[in-house]
Amino acid sequence: MPPTPPKAPIDRRGFLKATGAAAAFLAALAADPEKTLQAIPTAEPLQAGEVPGDGPNADVLIRMQGDVRRALKKAPADRRWVMVIDLRKCVGCHACTIACVAENKLPPGVVYRPVLEEELGTYPTVTRRFMPRPCMQCDNPPCTPVCPVNATYKNEEGVTVVDYDQCIGCRACLTACPYGARTSDFGYTYTEGTPVADGLIVGQAAADDYERAANYEYGRAWDRHEHGSPIGNARKCHFCLHRVKNGMLPECVTTCIGRATLFGDANDPEGVVAQFIHQPNVIRLKEELGTEPRVYYIV
Amino acid sequence: MLKRSLYLLGALAVLAGVYGFYSRLFIGERDVNYGSYVTWGLWVAMYLFFAGVATGAYMLATLDYLFDVPLFKGTGKYALWGALVTMPAALITIGFDLGHMERIWKVYLQPNFLSLLAQMVWGYTLFLAATLVSLWLAVRGRRDWAMKAAMSVGLFLAVFLSGGVGALLGINANRAYWHVGLLPAQFPVFSLASGTALMLILIGWIGRADDPRRPQQLAVLAIMSVVLALVKVYFLWADFSQSLYSGLPDNVRAVNLVLFGPYGWAFWGLQIVLGTAVPIVVLLQPKLARDGFWAGLMGVLILIGFGVARANIVFPALAIPELEGLVTAFSGPHLNIEYAPSLMEWSVVAGVVGLATLAYLLGTDRLPFFAVKTEVTK
Numbered sequence: 235m236p237p238t239p240p241k242a243p244i245d246r247r248g249f250l251k252a253t254g255a256a257a258a259f260l261a262a263l264a265a266d267p268e269k270t271l272q273a274i275p276t277a278e279p280l281q282a283g284e285v286p287g288d289g290p291n292a293d294v295l296i297r298m299q300g301d302v303r304r305a306l307k308k309a310p311a312d313r314r315w316v317m318v319i320d321l322r323k324c325v326g327c328h329a330c331t332i333a334c335v336a337e338n339k340l341p342p343g344v345v346y347r348p349v350l351e352e353e354l355g356t357y358p359t360v361t362r363r364f365m366p367r368p369c370m371q372c373d374n375p376p377c378t379p380v381c382p383v384n385a386t387y388k389n390e391e392g393v394t395v396v397d398y399d400q401c402i403g404c405r406a407c408l409t410a411c412p413y414g415a416r417t418s419d420f421g422y423t424y425t426e427g428t429p430v431a432d433g434l435i436v437g438q439a440a441a442d443d444y445e446r447a448a449n450y451e452y453g454r455a456w457d458r459h460e461h462g463s464p465i466g467n468a469r470k471c472h473f474c475l476h477r478v479k480n481g482m483l484p485e486c487v488t489t490c491i492g493r494a495t496l497f498g499d500a501n502d503p504e505g506v507v508a509q510f511i512h513q514p515n516v517i518r519l520k521e522e523l524g525t526e527p528r529v530y531y532i533v
Numbered sequence: 534m535l536k537r538s539l540y541l542l543g544a545l546a547v548l549a550g551v552y553g554f555y556s557r558l559f560i561g562e563r564d565v566n567y568g569s570y571v572t573w574g575l576w577v578a579m580y581l582f583f584a585g586v587a588t589g590a591y592m593l594a595t596l597d598y599l600f601d602v603p604l605f606k607g608t609g610k611y612a613l614w615g616a617l618v619t620m621p622a623a624l625i626t627i628g629f630d631l632g633h634m635e636r637i638w639k640v641y642l643q644p645n646f647l648s649l650l651a652q653m654v655w656g657y658t659l660f661l662a663a664t665l666v667s668l669w670l671a672v673r674g675r676r677d678w679a680m681k682a683a684m685s686v687g688l689f690l691a692v693f694l695s696g697g698v699g700a701l702l703g704i705n706a707n708r709a710y711w712h713v714g715l716l717p718a719q720f721p722v723f724s725l726a727s728g729t730a731l732m733l734i735l736i737g738w739i740g741r742a743d744d745p746r747r748p749q750q751l752a753v754l755a756i757m758s759v760v761l762a763l764v765k766v767y768f769l770w771a772d773f774s775q776s777l778y779s780g781l782p783d784n785v786r787a788v789n790l791v792l793f794g795p796y797g798w799a800f801w802g803l804q805i806v807l808g809t810a811v812p813i814v815v816l817l818q819p820k821l822a823r824d825g826f827w828a829g830l831m832g833v834l835i836l837i838g839f840g841v842a843r844a845n846i847v848f849p850a851l852a853i854p855e856l857e858g859l860v861t862a863f864s865g866p867h868l869n870i871e872y873a874p875s876l877m878e879w880s881v882v883a884g885v886v887g888l889a890t891l892a893y894l895l896g897t898d899r900l901p902f903f904a905v906k907t908e909v910t911k
Contacts (some may be wrong), residue, residue, distance in 0.1 A: 348862035371667015382651035412707035466632030
């Protein structure tokens with residue numbers, strides 16, 4: 235029988251482990267459990283009707299909400315809604331695309347704000363660029379004069395809108411847009427063709443009803459039943475006018491996880507967007523066409 | 534025999550169109566392959582085609598009723614009836630392309646006259662009215678100032694509307710392939726060529742075989758067709774060589790798509806060889822050019838070539854994405870840059886061609902206007 239090896243004396247590492255564990259156990263016994271749970275401070279809850287604190291150090295979303303509310307006090311023609319997209323901050327998460335789809339209840343095949351991805355360079359000097367592309371809300375839009383029935387036009391705030399009840403669905407505006415910013419609604423739903431089974435929390439029928447329920451673009455209900463508009467119409471981003479007129483930011487702005495999308499009144503020198511659009515590292519797409527887009531990209 | 538075959542083909546085409554008409558009228562645009570990127574497809578191409586044939590046929594009718602060319606006396610009614618039949622064909626195809634065709638009345642009552650589309654709708658309405666008035670005057674045997682005035686107005690509209698079709702595409706400055714000043718200028722020539730090809734068919738296949746002027750009429754129309762085909766080839770050369778030489782990427786891509794893309798065979802095989810080269814060779818043979826069957830057949834080939842040419846003008850320009858990465862940024866139905874007409878789209882076109890063919894044949898066979906004139910000619 236081989237001799238049993240002698241037991242090793244406790245080393246320095248083992249000593250520290252044992253001491254640390256004992257100290258932690260004693261500290262836990264002494265601590266107030268309620269205080270431990272409240273270690274991360276949270277903001278005081280807002281009262282009904284209360285607006286979060288404004289000021290230069292406030293979150294940019296809060297500041298922009300203030301900008302929007304300030305702009306709404308002006309005459310519509312005095313506002314100049316613009317969007318600024320900081321491409322350095324965009325991480326390509328597509329949250330804005332999805333938020334827009336949810337906000338406007340966009341059906342399959344209709345998209346207002348895709349995020350274009352481009353791979354630049356070759357390995358090892360390679361990078362990816364993400365470029366959200368909402369409607370450019372051009373000051374000289376090529377899409378409006380081609381409409382045979384004045385269904386699409388710039389409203390008094392300079393935002394290009396579509397009157398779904400007037401649109402005949404000729405797609406001349408889709409053809410004329412240099413940014414591919416309009417899509418046609420062919421009347422699909424996301425739930426069609428999905429399995430129908432009893433016992434699901436939300437069955438296909440209920441989900442389909444939800445999809446066909448009215449959305450509230452331009453501040454009124456658009457019912458998709460019976461092939462009603464906006465099915466058959468040209469559709470496009472409208473800077474979430476229905477939200478903006480109620481003092482809210484466009485959904486894509488609110489949702490951006492990197493605060494890469496900014497929105498506001500360019501005519502307000504105190505506003506957030508006014509600080510960016512005159513910087514030298516700002517570009518607009520296809521400037522050579524003279525369309526004067528209201529979407530600015532920080533590069 | 535030939536006429537019976539045309540009746541049969543027309544009826545079969547109408548039958549083939551039942552599915553497409555039903556699908557479009559009762560289901561909607563779900564089964565089409567055009568969409569939000571390739572915004573205009575086969576129906577718009579066919580609208581350009583039929584509108585060209587209609588306005589071209591009207592131009593040919595002026596030889597009889599406006600310019601009193603003795604050789605073409607008696608052919609005007611065939612041309613006018615052809616215009617009256619093919620213009621509705623154009624309007625059906627473009628009407629079906631509308632997302633809300635039931636709202637077309639808005640173009641009349643709430644138009645934006647700065648829009649070329651609105652101008653065209655009004656123009657086509659006036660053109661149809663001018664064609665009806667011309668035909669009515671022709672039925673009554675009028676060749677006086679009233680007929681001249683009606684034909685003058687109709688001719689102006691035919692030229693204006695032909696150019697307008699080109700401008701409808703050309704005004705889109707964002708589409709490099711279309712945005713050339715020459716485009717609207719080309720289309721009246723295309724219309725005249727289409728109308729001439731139609732007349733080759735009408736006189737060669739449907740007109741009276743015992744009309745002593747027929748061989749000479751066909752010979753002149755054949756020469757016109759050859760000259761117009763050469764002009765058409767020159768236009769193609771001017772467009773494509775300029776585009777390729779300038780090297781503007783979007784333009785080069787569109788031209789390459791036509792020449793060497795997945796449907797390059799349609800350009801080379803149907804548009805150039807079958808629709809241009811073969812008719813030129815055949816129609817330059819005096820004996821064949823004066824033969825009703827061969828002249829009519831060449832007319833059909835020329836029209837097929839024009840149909841393909843219209844498609845080759847519309848689709849490639851739209852198959853170039855406006856922004857890099859746009860097509861892959863979001864996927865969904867009708868968000869595709871590669872376009873091939875769906876079965877339903879083809880079905881509608883077949884139905885429209887069938888209806889136009891049957892309407893033309895029934896008109897020439899049943900309308901007393903044609904019978905009386907035939908006897909007079911006899």
